[in-house]
Amino acid sequence: MSQAPLTVAVLGAGNWGTALADLAARAGHSVRLWMRNPAQAEEIETKRTNAKAIPGYVVHERIRATTSLELAVRGADLVTVVIPTQSMRQVARGLGEVLAPEQPVLHATKGLEIDTLRRVSEILREETCARQIGVISGPNIAAEIAQGRPAGTLVASPFPRLVALGRRAFSSSRFRVFGGDDVLGVELAGALKNVVALAAGMATQMELGENAKALLITRGSAEIAGIARAMGARASTFAGLAGIGDLLVTCASPLSRNHRAGAALARGMTLEQAVASLGQVAEGVHTAKAARVLAARHGVEAPLLDRVHRVLYGGLAPADALKQLMRLPAGREVAG
Amino acid sequence: MLANVDPRVLARATVTRVVEQTNLGSGPAGLDARDLLRETFYAERRRLESHPDAGEQAFFARARRDLERAGDAEARALLREVVSRYVDDLAGHFDRKVHALATRVVPRALGIMFGGAEGALTGGLGLEAFGERLVISGEVEALRRVAAVGPVLLAGTHASYLDPIVAAWALHRLGLPPFATAAARPLFEHPLIGPFVRRLGSYSVDESRTGAPLYREALKAYATLVLEHGGGDLVFPGGVRTASGALERRPKLGLLGTALPALRALALRGGAPARVFVVPCTISWPLVLEAETRVERWLEVALGARHVPRGDEFATTRRWLAFGRGLVSADLRVHVVIGRPLDPFGDDVDDEGSSRDPRGRRLDATRYLLDGGSLTVDPARDAEYTRMLAARVTASWRAGVAPLSTHLLAYAVFERLHREGRARDWARFLTDVAPDARVDLATIEADVMRLLDEVRALAGAGALRAPIDDEAKLAVARALKTFATYHPRPVLVREDGRLRVGDPALLAYYRNRLDGFGLLGAPSRVDLGAGEVLS
Structure with missing residues (x-):
């Protein structure tokens, strides 16, 4: 060339x-x-x-x-x-x-x-x-x-x-x-990470600490990878820059739209109020729906992504979502 | 079309092409002659262990020794010698009078198939009788139109060695000139059908040899040159005949991938706009001649089941005759569905043969091969294009599946047994449950009725073809009669208002033709191993 x-x-x-x-x-x-x-x-x-x-x-x-x-x-x-x-x-x-x-x-x-x-x-x-x-x-x-x-x-x-x-x-x-x-894996990682970023925003606002945030990011990544793998993507993509790399930066940056939307929800705002306070719709607000549909379509369990969806659209309070997640039985960490 | 091409010219051009593409150093395609020769010799050695042939063994032993001592010039000569040998093997059975004869040859070959050998050989059956055995539908007019504009690669589904004959007859019925046909070696050697196949313009594909890289290169170059010379080419990209009975889902890219270099060669020649078309074609058999040996192969390889040899129907004249008589006595038809013509990249083409993008805009498909302003060879890129083509061909095949009564009944019975917990996994289904399993006939008729409704809904959406036997009782009766005409152990037997499974492996085989359409709420089950639960 x-x-x-x-x-x-x-x-x-x-x-x-x-x-x-x-x-x-x-x-x-x-x-x-x-x-x-x-x-x-x-x-x-x-x-x-x-x-x-x-x-x-x-x-x-x-x-x-x-x-x-x-x-x-x-x-x-x-x-x-x-x-x-x-x-x-x-x-x-x-x-x-x-x-x-x-x-x-x-x-x-x-x-x-x-x-x-x-x-x-x-x-x-x-x-x-x-x-x-x-x-x-x-x-x-x-x-x-x-x-x-x-x-x-x-x-x-x-x-x-x-x-x-x-x-x-x-x-x-x-x-x-x-x-x-792995175009499929990269695209799914990039889209679905925004749902985890919403959760990270909530965790930051709730002052749960760094351990909790790492727990959330890692499990969120595993859930995204689970959905993507069921759709034909490669697991290794999620250990790379477009996977965990992008997720880390998205969840670490308090200025990102998704992060701020999550924080607003954790302060007790409704979705409409959170969107209004941001002046624009955070991408994760859309992709939370997509994640839920894709998980169901491919028969993959994604409790964390599901709870974010319920906070956004089912009236679940972030604090209750956290409690539910912490009470789920914890099985083998890495499936398959 | 091909009628004007001397096969000997084609053969010589093929040898030249393969030798040109293969450099002694590392060429642009990354093919090194010495490596290719070594790999080829290794593959031949392995093959000859299971297919002994003294002449072949002597040739390859000598060639192997020569290569070790060869300088560059000798290696090049050796390459030409091996490739020439392969091209003779591919095209040597090509009869020069081929195409003048084809109109008479095909019907007679078909006569043997559908009339029984004695009938056809003694002229017992008229042309019309077996002509009626084939039902051709789908994008017939589109095929005719594009065939008038450029060479066509017809890509068929493959269940039986008889597929090339059926497809050739279909082309003849459509008034198209004969296509060169990639036909399996046993077809050439068959005592009844062989002489006809040789005159069909076929080139032989030796499945046992496709492990040898130079053989594959020769095969691909030959098929490419057929298209470049304006000839139609009939191929079966599934490679081997389906073993599970299911439609092929992962076609091989080798022969499908000949459309692209043919298009490039035509474009480089200049003049009229270069066009090469790929037309998918689904062949649906109500009964499959080789069903028993094929499904044994599936049990053995995919499911790891113990191999129970049943003999080779194809080599057994008695079975052949029984098959032909069965088709006639049960008044069965083979369905050939022509798919929409595509370009070598999987784009739709319009009536004039122009490629269209997904929004229907015209495009010049040869531009997909441009890099820095010139038409280039880029193996990675071209393979990816061919994968895209393969995806569209596979989708078209699915849409062309004709759900025949044998498939519908086998599907309904299997899914009923599964729902009743008697088909939890393949291994248990095949060995323990099914051989004695009985199901209530009325229940099955109700299931078939439901299945027919679902099939009609899918057919309305273009996802597969409409059912032929449109009424449940009729379809069940027809299927039972059909199963009874040919297979020594009938797949299903009627016993006092119930159906008994006579041959569970064949039940699975015929069921699998409708696998993966989501019918009766069932997921795809074909790729599951023997012990995996059929969820």
């Missing part, structure tokens, strides 16, 4: 899209950053800021902003999609109008489509001609990465060429990009 700079399209100029665009630009590639909002594109092109996404960040000179999907995508060596899950299908449909069959598509979106429980790679398959599809996921807080602090991530795809492209596009001395092929 020649080492000439790549043309990388990044669709979505939120904080993670902007951070990925910055990584690619700093690695010497030219980046086309697509967003729907013309005012935001104008701000990037003229002031070189993207204040709403990452305050204080100066947009790299190799990043060009556009509101035209066609201009962003046509001829790009790699298309990276960083769009909120619930808008994914609509953007993917537009992408399908301009994408060429040979263009590889990497997505960096964690979540499942609410009504269909489709994973993002499935939505991309359904809405476009893309075949070389992959996912990039890991413990990646966008603000830290935009500040140039060290981090690592995983690019997974059954297409080795796409993994190589993803590594080439985003790797640097401060960003380690590992490769894998």
Whole structure:
């Protein structure tokens, strides 16, 4: 593979899209950053800021902003999609109008489509001609990465060429990009971890201590892995960056939306109040439903994920949920 | 189409292709000639232990010695020699007059099958009589249309050595030119059917040889070249005939994967838009000639049961005749369902043969092979594309399953025994429970009625085909009559308002055809081991 700079399209100029665009630009590639909002594109092109996404960040000179999907995508060596899950299908449909069959598509979106429980790679398959599809996921807080602090991530795809492209596009001395092929496992880990983050937020608010939080994270991870394995994912994925790595950072960060939503619930707020106080819906509020359906569909027991669901939708108080969980019979730790 | 291709040209091109693809150093495909030769010799040695042949043994012993002393030029010559030998083996039975004869050959072969050998050989049965034995449905018009635009790889389900003959007859009935056909070696050697198969344009696939890498390469190159020369190719990607009776779920990628390089070669040639089509095809047999030996194989390999040899029906003329007579006397039909045409990547294609993305937009499928602006070979990428194709072929096969009365009755009886706790796991079901098991006929008829309702609902959603015998009593009666015509131990026997299980292994075999559709609330049971509880 020649080492000439790549043309990388990044669709979505939120904080993670902007951070990925910055990584690619700093690695010497030219980046086309697509967003729907013309005012935001104008701000990037003229002031070189993207204040709403990452305050204080100066947009790299190799990043060009556009509101035209066609201009962003046509001829790009790699298309990276960083769009909120619930808008994914609509953007993917537009992408399908301009994408060429040979263009590889990497997505960096964690979540499942609410009504269909489709994973993002499935939505991309359904809405476009893309075949070389992959996912990039890991413990990646966008603000830290935009500040140039060290981090690592995983690019997974059954297409080795796409993994190589993803590594080439985003790797640097401060960003380690590992490769894998378990797209299903990575996508489920990224989506379902948000439910555990809600629980972690509750635990923090309830001042249960670090032991309890570690208990919760580890068991939460085991439950997610159990569901994913029943669906065909590999267990080892959950020991990696996109699994336990991402879960750790999500549960450790008190500023994450899911964490704050969990804390609000533990303070006695209803779901509606918690959502109102945040000003936006935390992803875990959706994925708690998905987790419950998937666990039932595949005959997997997931008591922790189930209790989070009941706190959100069944009127169960977080303190009672905790009591119930602590009273469950504890069997062998690792099943299978 | 293939009628214009001299098989000897095809054979020579195949040898050249395999030799070209195989470099002495580590080539782009990662294939090293010496390694391939060594692995091939090892596989042949193992094979010849169970299939002794003095001539073959002498050849490979000599070749093995030569390789140890060979310089690069000698190794290359040896490679060509071994590949040529394989290509002769594959295509050597190809009769040049093949296609002119095909219209007469196929019906006569079918006559033997369905009329009994004596009948056909003496001209006892007219063409129409056995023509009626085949029911062809599904995307017939789409197949005709794409076949006019480009070569077709017809991918059939595989239960019986007779499948290639049935599929060839179906193509003939549809007015399509004959396809090259990957037919198993025993079919060529069969005393009754062999002469016809050789003239069908078949190339022989020796299942015992597929462990040898150079044999596999030769087979794939030959099949690819058939398509490149514009010929249709009929393959069975399941590899071996189903042993459990269930539809194949994990097709092998080898022969399915020939559509992609053929498309690439045609695209590199330029000119008209390159097109190669893959058309899935489901063949449903009310009775399977080799059911007994196949299910024994399943019991032995998958379930670890003790092997009880029952003899080989295929080699036994008496069984063959009984089978043909059974089909005729019970007025049975073989159902061939043609699936929607796909491109080599598993995309749908439209009436003009253009590929469509999942949203129905036209796309140029050859672009999937572009990298840095040129059409490339990328084994990992191409294998992944072929896996995507295989997934669509498998789904299409499922949708094409015709639920025949024998499958419905076997399914209902098995699930009834399971519900009554008499089929807790395969091992106990097969050895202890089923041989003497009796079920109430009226109960089973009610179960079949329910099953028919569920099948109709699934068929309405396109998940499988509508039932042929649409009424429960009729379906049960037909199934009992069918079972009684051929198998020495009838699968089920009617005894005073009850049904007795006569052959539990065959009951499982015919039941398994409908496995995995969720019928009667049952999960898939085929992949469970002998002692695992049938939940």
